[in-house]
Amino acid sequence: MLDFPTGTITLLFTDIEGSTRLLRQLGDEYSELLTSCRTLLRNAVQEQHGYEVDTQGDAIFAVFARANDALSAATAAQRALAAYAWPQGVQVRVRMGLHTGEPARVAEGYVGLDVHRAARIMSAAHGGQVLLSRTTRDLVVNDEIEGVSLRDLGEYRLKDFEQAASLYQVVIAGLPADFPPLKTLDSRADILPVPPTALVGREDEVAHVGALLRRDDVRLVTLSGPGGTGKSRLSLQVAAKLRGAFTGGIFFVSLAPITDPMLVLPVIAQVLGIRDGIERDLMARVVETLQRRAVLLVLDNFEQVIGAAEQVGDLLASCQGLKILVTSREVLHVRAEYEFAVPPLELPDPAHLPALEELASCSSVALFVQRVQAVKPEFRLTTANAREIAEICVRLDGLPLAIELAAARMKLLSPQALLARMGKRLALLTGGARDVPARQQTLRNTISWSYHLLNEQEQRLFRWLSVFVGSCALSCVEAMCTRTGNDMDDITSLVDKSLLRPGEQTEEESGEEPRLLMLETIREYGLEMLTTSGEATEARQWHAEHFLQLTEEAVPALDGPLLTAWLNRLEQEHDNLRAALHWLLSTEFETDASQVALALRLAAALERFWVVRGYRNEGLTFLERALRESAGVAPAVRAKALLVAARLTSMQSDYERSKELAQESLALFRELQDKRGIALSLNRLGIAAWRQADFATARVLMEEDLALYRELENPDRIAWSLFALGLLNIKQGEYARAAASFQESLALFRKLANKRGIAASLTQTAATLFLSQGEQTMVYPLLSQGLALDREVGDKEGMAVTSLLLGSVALKQGDFATARTRIEEALRLYREMGYQEGIAEALALLGKVETARGDLPYASTLYEESIAMARELNQRELLAIGLERLAPLRAVQGDPAQAARLWGLAEALREALGAPLPPVERTDYDAAVAAVRHQLGEQVFVSTWQEGRLLPVDQALPGAATPLSPQQKRQIVS
Numbered sequence: 001m002l003d004f005p006t007g008t009i010t011l012l013f014t015d016i017e018g019s020t021r022l023l024r025q026l027g028d029e030y031s032e033l034l035t036s037c038r039t040l041l042r043n044a045v046q047e048q049h050g051y052e053v054d055t056q057g058d059a060i061f062a063v064f065a066r067a068n069d070a071l072s073a074a075t076a077a078q079r080a081l082a083a084y085a086w087p088q089g090v091q092v093r094v095r096m097g098l099h100t101g102e103p104a105r106v107a108e109g110y111v112g113l114d115v116h117r118a119a120r121i122m123s124a125a126h127g128g129q130v131l132l133s134r135t136t137r138d139l140v141v142n143d144e145i146e147g148v149s150l151r152d153l154g155e156y157r158l159k160d161f162e163q164a165a166s167l168y169q170v171v172i173a174g175l176p177a178d179f180p181p182l183k184t185l186d187s188r189a190d191i192l193p194v195p196p197t198a199l200v201g202r203e204d205e206v207a208h209v210g211a212l213l214r215r216d217d218v219r220l221v222t223l224s225g226p227g228g229t230g231k232s233r234l235s236l237q238v239a240a241k242l243r244g245a246f247t248g249g250i251f252f253v254s255l256a257p258i259t260d261p262m263l264v265l266p267v268i269a270q271v272l273g274i275r276d277g278i279e280r281d282l283m284a285r286v287v288e289t290l291q292r293r294a295v296l297l298v299l300d301n302f303e304q305v306i307g308a309a310e311q312v313g314d315l316l317a318s319c320q321g322l323k324i325l326v327t328s329r330e331v332l333h334v335r336a337e338y339e340f341a342v343p344p345l346e347l348p349d350p351a352h353l354p355a356l357e358e359l360a361s362c363s364s365v366a367l368f369v370q371r372v373q374a375v376k377p378e379f380r381l382t383t384a385n386a387r388e389i390a391e392i393c394v395r396l397d398g399l400p401l402a403i404e405l406a407a408a409r410m411k412l413l414s415p416q417a418l419l420a421r422m423g424k425r426l427a428l429l430t431g432g433a434r435d436v437p438a439r440q441q442t443l444r445n446t447i448s449w450s451y452h453l454l455n456e457q458e459q460r461l462f463r464w465l466s467v468f469v470g471s472c473a474l475s476c477v478e479a480m481c482t483r484t485g486n487d488m489d490d491i492t493s494l495v496d497k498s499l500l501r502p503g504e505q506t507e508e509e510s511g512e513e514p515r516l517l518m519l520e521t522i523r524e525y526g527l528e529m530l531t532t533s534g535e536a537t538e539a540r541q542w543h544a545e546h547f548l549q550l551t552e553e554a555v556p557a558l559d560g561p562l563l564t565a566w567l568n569r570l571e572q573e574h575d576n577l578r579a580a581l582h583w584l585l586s587t588e589f590e591t592d593a594s595q596v597a598l599a600l601r602l603a604a605a606l607e608r609f610w611v612v613r614g615y616r617n618e619g620l621t622f623l624e625r626a627l628r629e630s631a632g633v634a635p636a637v638r639a640k641a642l643l644v645a646a647r648l649t650s651m652q653s654d655y656e657r658s659k660e661l662a663q664e665s666l667a668l669f670r671e672l673q674d675k676r677g678i679a680l681s682l683n684r685l686g687i688a689a690w691r692q693a694d695f696a697t698a699r700v701l702m703e704e705d706l707a708l709y710r711e712l713e714n715p716d717r718i719a720w721s722l723f724a725l726g727l728l729n730i731k732q733g734e735y736a737r738a739a740a741s742f743q744e745s746l747a748l749f750r751k752l753a754n755k756r757g758i759a760a761s762l763t764q765t766a767a768t769l770f771l772s773q774g775e776q777t778m779v780y781p782l783l784s785q786g787l788a789l790d791r792e793v794g795d796k797e798g799m800a801v802t803s804l805l806l807g808s809v810a811l812k813q814g815d816f817a818t819a820r821t822r823i824e825e826a827l828r829l830y831r832e833m834g835y836q837e838g839i840a841e842a843l844a845l846l847g848k849v850e851t852a853r854g855d856l857p858y859a860s861t862l863y864e865e866s867i868a869m870a871r872e873l874n875q876r877e878l879l880a881i882g883l884e885r886l887a888p889l890r891a892v893q894g895d896p897a898q899a900a901r902l903w904g905l906a907e908a909l910r911e912a913l914g915a916p917l918p919p920v921e922r923t924d925y926d927a928a929v930a931a932v933r934h935q936l937g938e939q940v941f942v943s944t945w946q947e948g949r950l951l952p953v954d955q956a957l958p959g960a961a962t963p964l965s966p967q968q969k970r971q972i973v974s
Contacts, residue, residue, distance in 0.1 A: 004051050004109075009063050010070035010100045010136055011110070011118040012050070014041055014077070016058035017093045017127030018252030029087050034058060035091055040084060044077035053109045062111065067100050067139035074098060074130045075148055075172055082128075082175055093127025100135040120158040121167065124182045130170035131182075137168045147173035152290030153247050156184040166292065169247070192239055192252045192298075198845045199237045200370055201345055201363025202230070209238045209340055213296070213323055217686035218338055219316050221300075222326040224499040225342035226522055227450055228401030231327035232300050234342060236323065248293030248321060254300050261307035268297065283314065302328035303453060303497065304398050309334050329450050330497040332745070341501070342892065344398030344519070348390040359386055364393035367400060371407035377409065388415035395419070397519040447525040450499055453657055458493055461486040466526025467543045470575035471503045471517035476546065483542055487533040491516075515572065539592040547573065548598055550603040552612060552857040558608045559716040561753035564793050570609045571794070577606065581622045585629075593632035600626050600633060600641040607644040611651070612756065614796035614833040620648040639668035639677055646684040648689065653836050653873045657689040676717070679708035683721060690728055693876055693913045698728055719748035719757055726764055731877065732915040735772035742768060758788035763802045771918040776809055781811070791965045800838055805844060811849055812920070819849045837878060840869040844882045851889055860889055877915050884917070888928040897944050903929060904948025 016022070016037060023030045038060065045062045048069040049393035054061040055537060071250040074096050077084060085091055099121055101114025117133065132140075137150060148169045155164040171177045199206075212218050223231045239250050253271045254263060269286050299312070309332040316336050321756045331339050344366035348354070359365055360381050368389060372379045381389060392415065395404040409418055454462060463476065464484050477491055494500040499522060503515035518526065530536045550573070570577065584599035603623045610619035623645045630638050642665035650658035662684035669677030686701030690708055706721040726741030742765045749757030766782035769775040783806050790798035807822035823846045830838030847862035863886040870878035883906040891899035910916060917925060933941045 003103060004053070004063040005063060006105050008100065008102055009065060010098055010139075011046070011115060011121050012060075012062045012064065012066040012070050012074060012096060013122035014060045014062075014094050014096045015122060017057045017095055020570055022090060022092070023088065026088060033090070033092065036084065036086075037081070037094070040061075040080045041077050041094070043079060044073045046071035046892075047076065061109070067098075067136050068143045068145075069130070070098050071140050071143075071148070071170065072145060072568065075145060075170065078128065078130060078172055078175060095122055095125035095127050096130045097132075098130070099124025099133040099137045100139055107682060116160060117158065117165070120160065120282075121165075121651075124156065124158065124184045126179045126183075130172075130174055132168040132170065134166040134168070136167075145757065149179075152292065153182065153294055154322070154567060156182055156293070158184060172929070174196065179247060180244060181247050181249045186562045191253075192236060195233060197237055197370075197374075199233055200367040202234055202237065205234055205340075205342065206237050206241060209325070212338055212340070213238070213325065214450065215244060220312070220326065220332070220334065220336040221325045221338045221340055222328055222331050223340050223342050224328060224331055224498050225495075226329060226519060227398075227447055228399040228521075229342045229498075230346060230400040231342050235298050235325055235327050235402070236299060239296060242296060246296040246323070248290075248295035250296040250298065252298045252300065255305055256301040258578055259304045261305045261311075264305050264308035265311055268299075283311075286315065287318040288314070290322050292319070292321050294321045295323070297322065297324045299324060299326045302326050303330045303450070306330055306332065314876050329453075329499075330493075331806050333496070341498070345400060345403070347394050347398045350387055350390040350394060351400045352384055356421050358385060359390065362390075362393075362551075364396075364398045364403060365389055368393055368403050368407050371404045373408040374648075375407070376410055385415045386417045392419055395520070397521050399519065399521060400741045402521055418678070447522055450497060451525065451529065452498075453497065454493075457486060458490050458497075459529070460484055460533075460535075461573075462489050462494060462499055463526055464534060464539045464542075465518060466530055467539045467579070468518070469523075469579040470578055470877040471515040472573065472576060473569075474514045474516060476576075477516055477549075480542070513709070540583045543576070544584050544598060544602070546574055547580045548602045548605070551577065551602055551609075555605050558753060561755075563755055566795055567609060567612060570606070571613060574615075577602070578618075578788060585622065585625050589821050593630075596626055596629045596791060597633045600630060604637075604640040604644050607647065610648065611797075612793065612795045614829075616648050617652045620645065620652065623648065631922070633807065636670045636674070639665045639672065639674070642668070643677070643680055643684060646681075646688075650684065650687055651833075651835060653875070655688045655691045655740075659685060659692075662688060675708055675712055676714065679705040679712070679717065682708070683724065687724065690731070692874075693915075695728065695914050697733055699725075702728060708903050710849060714756075715748050716752055716754065719745040719752070719754070719761075722748070723757070723760060723764070726768075729915075730764070730768060730771065731915050733918070735768050739765065739768045753787045756793045756795050759786040759793065759795065759798050761790075762786040764797065765806065767805055770805065770809060770812075771920050774812065774920040776812060779809055780806075796829050796833055797835065797838070800826040800833075800835075800842075803829070804842060807845060807849070811845075811852065814852075816849055816853050820846070820853075823849060835876055836869060836873055840866045840873065840875065840878050841868070841881070842880070844885055844922070847882075848885055851885070856889055860886065860893070863889065876909045876913055880909040880913075880915075884911075884921075884925065886934055888932075891928070891932045891935070896935045897940075899928075899932050900936060900941055900944040901948030901951065903932075904945040905951045906948075907945075908949040 007597060016034075022033065026033060027549035037058070038055065041060050042052060045060075049066070050062045050064045050069060050073050052060060053063050062070075062073070063283065064073065077094070078096070079093055081092055086091070097118055097120075099114060099118035101112070101117070103110040103112035105115045112678055121131050121133055131153075132150070141150065151169040151171050153167045153169055155166050157164050166184065169177075169179075176741075177922040198871065209221060209223065212221050221233055227233050236252070239252065242467040245248060251271050253268050255267065258264070258267060269282055272286065272289050274282075274285050274289060283339050295317075302308075306328070312326070312332060313336065316324065317332075331337065346362050348359055348362045353359060360369065365381065369381050371377070392406060393403060396406060407419060433792060451459065451462065461481065463483055464480055465682065468476070474491075478488070481487055481491065487795075491500070495502065495516070500516050500518055503517050549569065554570060557563070557566045578911065581599055581602060584595050584602070591721075599622070603619065603626060606619060610616055623641060627638075627641060627645060630641070642661050644663035646658045646665060650659060662681050666678060666685065669681055681703050682705035685699045686705065689695075689701060702721065702725050706718065706725065709721055720929055722741045722745040726738045726745065729735070729738035729741060742761050745757065746761035749761055762782045763786035766779040766786070767784075770779045783802055787799065787802040787806070790802055803822045805825040807819045807826065810816075810819035810822060819916035823842055827839065827842040828848065830842055841867035843862050846865065847859045850856075850859035850862060864881050867879060867882035867886065870882055883902045887899040888907070889901040890896075890902065
């Protein structure tokens, strides 16, 4: 003891955490563990020039002349303890406390308050944790020890000491750094409610919010979102995961029962255990309790006390160790705030369901199944109910509350019955648990709570915004504000209050105009309020007129370089465009000519969008409804609509009806002396005549419409008329004229920067070269350029035509795999558009590929399906193509006479049409015919050929084909 230091010294107390438990676990081996532990500690003390003062049981008391040596010893000891191989795989955790003072030295060691303080600091720690007093920290803070830093934990009251003391934790690289709250007089157990059910999904959200709160620069995180998104449940999970990071405790403060902002601070004080008193300001007392402590406050349901946001900011400014996690339907708008918008749960795609196991892991589906099983334990997700359950989750927007309320209905209903009743979600989703607030017992109550927190001006904007379907551009909302008397602040407020959400944007869309959306469940409530307010008609009328204006603005831009941008814009607003048409054609306005006129104008303006993006059948359905009610509409409006209907009808292969509509529009345009309308009508009539195999009439009509457009000096329509003439020239085998037409149209389209027209002209230039010369060197680059432009524009028919030609080129090169891929892609696109002629053409070409691959039964079935479709459509050229390709297959299958008859019929069809066989097909055709001629003999072959030429068209489809395997049937269906 004579050599022990005196004066200012640093005291180190250590103690094994859970020594009694270890003794029970190890039994006789515990003494060996205790010896090893003491050895490690003593070695660390001695190596850093320390002195062991006392050892009692598993506790050691040592002193150091220098504070830095004491810290080094504690650090070395913790590293040695962590690295040691303890018996039976147990872990030995030692807590340590360091304090610097001037205790009195006596014969037995040291005495005085500093000794007691060091011991109490050690007692506040957890196993593996090293705590320092402020005096020790001040002496070591400037002495760097590699891999060691200090963390300020704030002020704490130690047993037997009245004044709070600042404590610091030693953070050692590679060792645990997060521990539960310190064991001091003022530390409390975490005050967190116990959730009644396990959290489903949300792993990414929990990790993201937790990472935010661990950052030194983040003090306040607000979980925002509409009612029912699970903000409170998410906050509890985040808080539970952060227990070790907040040594001062985590306190959950429910603000749901209060609406007065002035009560927020008293409620926080109550949760913190601050007793009533009038001797000091309440804010000062709360600050005193939280100051310099690592505490997390969870403030739940802040939206109805949003006026207390400033108090939250003041608390953060005064308490450096404090962090706050808020749940609110409205952001607080304080400087320290980080907003995390809680998304709905992950949703499946009912149109493309994954395997059952993968679907079950989708969080919305998993929650639905879990909550159904709570009321119906035998319930399971099966292949029979998977699609309905997926659709239910989608209809409910992935809102946890909505899903839980819907699941409760499954006690009586099947998934199919529940889905059938979901037209009115809000009426169905009632009857929540009694132990939740009334506003969460039905979805309507939850949304109504948010609605009634809005001021009158915000409520009106919210109601009107419910007429938008899906998402809408910010500019559309701003235009609505002009009508409703709102401004950008009101829009921002609805976003802040989680009733309106910013739409997600990909990296490619990051520079585009922002979009806003309203969850369908919230929108349904908005529509109810709109109807109740008596504003529904006015709002819907404005919506329809706004989108008519937008669409008519797009029409001239669709002829030039802005084509793709405008098509994409219309695609984004497609749901709103549909809604506008539905409204204008609703039964309420059956006899209102002004409404019908607006619908016809909107349909006419959407013509190119419907055609290019493959919505032809949908567009025609709207048009036919409007035209049936168009008796009192202005002739100019009706004529344009008839023209669009003629085009869309033609694309359904109903050429007779197309011709009737075009003739009616032509008569109206002649009365109006509208040359552009007359030319367009002639063009539609020409295409109808061409498709009905009247090539002579088609040429007269097409050349007349081209002359009119040249007279009008309309370069876009001149280019498209030239393009149509080029297609007609190809059909008649006039390849030089076709090439000239396509070259002229291409030059015009390039001047206009019309990418769709450029793509179409490139593709057909390539087709002309390939069909006339079998040219492949130049064809492939032309087709590749055309396909790239078609994809950029989103032109489904253009992509299909180009893919089909690329398949033909690949087949000619003997690349059967590529040919099949390209043709199947074209077939898929034609089926999406419902374009029957394209489907028939693709099937016939796919049959040719399968013939080359040697799968003759499958090829035969493909040809027969194509022939049946061509006969039904009365498409004689397609019929001839199918017959020509099936014929050699029949010869190989042992029926050369049938082959000769099929060729005879195909020849007769082509002669009647004036559509010769393309030169690229001639070599293979002649070789196949020669082989059958030789097999049958000249006389039999000629007579059988003539027999075929006289066959009625309705006998063009041969008898039953060789049965297909299940795999081949699946291929055709897909």
